[in-house]
Amino acid sequence: MCMDEVRKAAERAKLASLRLQSMSTQVRNSALKEVAISLKRNEAAIVRANQIDLRNGEENSLAMPLLKRLKYDHPKVEESVEQIESLIQQEDPIGRSISKTELDDGLVLDKVTTPIGVVAVIFESRPDALVQISSLCLKSGNAVILKGGSEAKETNSALANAIVEGIMRADEGFKDAVQLMSTREQVRELLDQDDLVDLVIPRGSNQLVRSIQDSTRIPVLGHAAGVCHTYVDKDADVEMAIKVAFDAKCQYPAVCNAMETLLVHENVAKKFLPLMAQRYAEAQVEIRGDTRTRELINAKEATEDDWSAEYNDLILSIKVVSSMEEAVEHINRYGSHHTDAIITRDGETANRFMDTVDSASVLWNCSTRFADGFRYGLGAEVGISTNKTHARGPVGLEGLVIYKYRLSGKGHVVADYAGDGAKEFTHRKIK
Amino acid sequence: MCMDEVRKAAERAKLASLRLQSMSTQVRNSALKEVAISLKRNEAAIVRANQIDLRNGEENSLAMPLLKRLKYDHPKVEESVEQIESLIQQEDPIGRSISKTELDDGLVLDKVTTPIGVVAVIFESRPDALVQISSLCLKSGNAVILKGGSEAKETNSALANAIVEGIMRADEGFKDAVQLMSTREQVRELLDQDDLVDLVIPRGSNQLVRSIQDSTRIPVLGHAAGVCHTYVDKDADVEMAIKVAFDAKCQYPAVCNAMETLLVHENVAKKFLPLMAQRYAEAQVEIRGDTRTRELINAKEATEDDWSAEYNDLILSIKVVSSMEEAVEHINRYGSHHTDAIITRDGETANRFMDTVDSASVLWNCSTRFADGFRYGLGAEVGISTNKTHARGPVGLEGLVIYKYRLSGKGHVVADYAGDGAKEFTHRKIK
Numbered sequence: 001m002c003m004d005e006v007r008k009a010a011e012r013a014k015l016a017s018l019r020l021q022s023m024s025t026q027v028r029n030s031a032l033k034e035v036a037i038s039l040k041r042n043e044a045a046i047v048r049a050n051q052i053d054l055r056n057g058e059e060n061s062l063a064m065p066l067l068k069r070l071k072y073d074h075p076k077v078e079e080s081v082e083q084i085e086s087l088i089q090q091e092d093p094i095g096r097s098i099s100k101t102e103l104d105d106g107l108v109l110d111k112v113t114t115p116i117g118v119v120a121v122i123f124e125s126r127p128d129a130l131v132q133i134s135s136l137c138l139k140s141g142n143a144v145i146l147k148g149g150s151e152a153k154e155t156n157s158a159l160a161n162a163i164v165e166g167i168m169r170a171d172e173g174f175k176d177a178v179q180l181m182s183t184r185e186q187v188r189e190l191l192d193q194d195d196l197v198d199l200v201i202p203r204g205s206n207q208l209v210r211s212i213q214d215s216t217r218i219p220v221l222g223h224a225a226g227v228c229h230t231y232v233d234k235d236a237d238v239e240m241a242i243k244v245a246f247d248a249k250c251q252y253p254a255v256c257n258a259m260e261t262l263l264v265h266e267n268v269a270k271k272f273l274p275l276m277a278q279r280y281a282e283a284q285v286e287i288r289g290d291t292r293t294r295e296l297i298n299a300k301e302a303t304e305d306d307w308s309a310e311y312n313d314l315i316l317s318i319k320v321v322s323s324m325e326e327a328v329e330h331i332n333r334y335g336s337h338h339t340d341a342i343i344t345r346d347g348e349t350a351n352r353f354m355d356t357v358d359s360a361s362v363l364w365n366c367s368t369r370f371a372d373g374f375r376y377g378l379g380a381e382v383g384i385s386t387n388k389t390h391a392r393g394p395v396g397l398e399g400l401v402i403y404k405y406r407l408s409g410k411g412h413v414v415a416d417y418a419g420d421g422a423k424e425f426t427h428r429k430i431k
Numbered sequence: 432m433c434m435d436e437v438r439k440a441a442e443r444a445k446l447a448s449l450r451l452q453s454m455s456t457q458v459r460n461s462a463l464k465e466v467a468i469s470l471k472r473n474e475a476a477i478v479r480a481n482q483i484d485l486r487n488g489e490e491n492s493l494a495m496p497l498l499k500r501l502k503y504d505h506p507k508v509e510e511s512v513e514q515i516e517s518l519i520q521q522e523d524p525i526g527r528s529i530s531k532t533e534l535d536d537g538l539v540l541d542k543v544t545t546p547i548g549v550v551a552v553i554f555e556s557r558p559d560a561l562v563q564i565s566s567l568c569l570k571s572g573n574a575v576i577l578k579g580g581s582e583a584k585e586t587n588s589a590l591a592n593a594i595v596e597g598i599m600r601a602d603e604g605f606k607d608a609v610q611l612m613s614t615r616e617q618v619r620e621l622l623d624q625d626d627l628v629d630l631v632i633p634r635g636s637n638q639l640v641r642s643i644q645d646s647t648r649i650p651v652l653g654h655a656a657g658v659c660h661t662y663v664d665k666d667a668d669v670e671m672a673i674k675v676a677f678d679a680k681c682q683y684p685a686v687c688n689a690m691e692t693l694l695v696h697e698n699v700a701k702k703f704l705p706l707m708a709q710r711y712a713e714a715q716v717e718i719r720g721d722t723r724t725r726e727l728i729n730a731k732e733a734t735e736d737d738w739s740a741e742y743n744d745l746i747l748s749i750k751v752v753s754s755m756e757e758a759v760e761h762i763n764r765y766g767s768h769h770t771d772a773i774i775t776r777d778g779e780t781a782n783r784f785m786d787t788v789d790s791a792s793v794l795w796n797c798s799t800r801f802a803d804g805f806r807y808g809l810g811a812e813v814g815i816s817t818n819k820t821h822a823r824g825p826v827g828l829e830g831l832v833i834y835k836y837r838l839s840g841k842g843h844v845v846a847d848y849a850g851d852g853a854k855e856f857t858h859r860k861i862k
Binding site: 018021022101103107109116117198199213214217219221237240243244246247251252332350352354355356358359360361362363364365366367369370371375376377387388389390392393394402403404405406407408409410411412413414415417418425427 | 449452453532534538540547548629630644645648650652668671674675677678682683763781783785786787789790791792793794795796797798800801802806807808818819820821822823824825833834835836837838839840841842843844845846848849856858
């Protein structure tokens with residue numbers, strides 16, 4: 001596919017998106033049904049393709065965790081099919097009336113949810129993401145252009161073929177609604193088509209997200225970093241603090257919502273830190289502390305870089321603070337506005353913390369690890385966003401939706417509402 | 432203010448925004464009250480400053496309409512004060528619960544509206560915009576950095592001084608919540624501070640909006656062009672079509688929601704176009720038509736450029752089409768996704784048109800001129816957006832708002848929900 005062809009592919013995606021968004025819930029759901037059927041029908045080809053990728057991965061000495069995530073076998077096909085079936089059951093996110101206002105007699109304004117249009121998704125490693133994101137886009141009436149990691153090339157190609165086969169069975173005009181790109185040059189070209197592509201969703205490493213944010217004018221939904229904090233307040237229940245801070249660091253340290261820095265109020269540090277350090281030692285967590293922390297427990301010295309580091313590993317920085325306000329300042333300064341928690345028995349302090357910490361998720365007496373689309377009950381997740389516009393925090397289908405205003409009149413003209421003796425608007429909300 | 436000072440100003444705005452967003456409705460409203468009082472108190476100084484701008488404008492041969500828009504006198508002060516008072520009465524856009532979910536016993540998730548943070552506003556000519564946007568930002572808990580046109584330099588400076596005097600009377604910490612920049616170099620520098628500034632709102636010419644969109648990674652809210660259409664369907668009430676299409680072009684041609692292209696179904700063209708042309712001739716509208724139009728009425732020949740031209744003047748391009756579908760294709764191809772209308776008696780055709788036209792506002796049997804925040808009942812308007820994310824169409828206070836997730840537990844940890852025999856989420860919606 002040469003560069004000009006990328007533009008043409010995006011144009012075809014735009015047309016497919018216009019077709020998709022004019023289709024009823026039933027048609028979009030039947031396309032999803034056909035995708036599920038097609039995945040099952042093409043299982044042998046998909047698994048064969050995956051074995052090629054796995055073999056290449058082994059030959060290229062891909063790390064074990066990456067090889068594991070690359071695997072797409074019979075249980076994975078079943079899981080994808082189940083996810084699609086549950087998505088079909090979900091309420092249609094588009095065509096929903098957000099508000100309705102009578103502007104004047106016979107002039108009615110309806111604010112209705114619509115698809116965004118064309119979504120570009122750049123993801124790494126997991127082939128499941130291809131199926132998940134394509135289905136979310138179809139459900140919400142968006143066309144999608146995908147680019148996966150080169151290590152999953154064969155699997156992604158087999159999956160995309162199966163998906164396109166399925167959607168074309170529902171409607172020939174959906175053919176270009178799901179497209180796969182294969183090279184970085186194509187992605188670079190695609191990110192320039194800001195008149196055709198409406199949203200970019202990168203799913204992968206911080207470097208991937210940052211490089212995309214830096215190279216496009218299209219809105220990017222996602223987060224570059226997950227530097228999450230837990231603050232143990234002077235009025236914390238120490239036992240609870242130990243349990244929650246342990247979970248936040250150790251339950252799954254490789255992910256963006258795991259805690260990276262623990263802040264401890266000086267009044268509770270002496271009692272809390274030695275007990276906490278013992279728990280962490282059992283789990284082999286490496287601790288890097290500030291001076292006051294190192295007076296109480298064994299720890300390496302934390303450098304300035306540690307306060308903004310996302311370890312994604314069994315490493316934790318700890319700082320003793322003199323007040324809740326100091327903790328909040330530290331979080332707003334060094335954090336990534338992703339997810340931050342307070343442990344305290346004092347409801348007023350908790351509220352103050354949650355009001356002033358400028359993050360997508362602010363938590364009280366629970367683990368940062370809860371910040372995710374599934375746990376928040378959003379169904380499938382598009383990603384976690386640290387944006388301050390459009391969608392913030394864990395994002396479900398609603399992140400793939402915008403709205404349009406539909407105004408219906410009976411020949412109404414603005415001239416009648418201007419000047420002396422003019423008509424007046426009623427602006428009456430309609431339930 | 433040197434370049435480094437722009438960064439520092441943005442940092443101070445960020446801190447002020449964090450302070451603002453932790454304040455109650457009462458405090459933010461009292462700041463608005465103080466701004467209104469301060470405007471009245473400083474009226475003499477403001478009007479004097481405006482007279483300097485007006486004199487300079489005359490000396491620099493500023494066009495009459497621009498001079499008129501530049502004027503800020505006693506009635507304008509009163510108008511600004513009235514707008515602020517009405518804004519105080521409006522419901523608080525922040526701290527509103529969007530949805531509430533029990534994730535499990537004692538673990539409750541609340542999705543609550545919050546301010547965006549720091550908003551940069553670049554506007555031209557009208558000094559009223561400074562007062563209006565600052566008040567909207569204060570109401571919604573955002574800090575704002577403004578840059579007005581050089582022709583209104585003195586007025587803007589006097590207005591900003593009065594506003595800052597007012598907000599500081601409510602809370603000393605609000606000092607940096609409203610700031611004024613004075614040079615283009617400062618704006619260029621400001622647009623680079625994408626870690627501090629969360630949203631840019633340009634209000635002015637297409638060139639202004641485009642140049643800003645092209646030079647920042649910060650989300651931009653607005654529209655570069657307003658190429659609006661009216662499509663007169665074969666089943667249109669001809670009398671209504673004439674009335675509405677006249678209003679759409681002539682009621683106020685200089686603005687973005689005025690019609691620029693009229694599309695007419697071939698079955699109705701012979702009857703409709705000569706009558707319509709007569710009305711336009713009375714208003715001295717210049718018509719540029721395609722071949723089929725020119726077979727029916729007197730018109731210049733439309734070139735390819737005419738179909739995407741925003742005249743903002745008494746000029747109109749007209750095209751005869753063979754179907755509603757052709758009209759929709761034309762609109763989606765040449766339009767600016769701003770506002771487009773259909774005139775028809777057929778409800779099904781109207782729905783199809785409104786479903787498939789990919790614009791922020793889609794209208795049936797009424798004038799494109801209705802697409803505006805005041806007429807839509809949104810109260811004061813931040814601007815009209817043709818974005819496909821965050822906010823689309825006329826944008827009121829809700830465009831200055833995002834949300835955060837607040838999760839409260841009793842020591843809940845994720846480990847309890849993983850593996851065999853794990854706890855399960857309830858995900859029960861709370862009304």
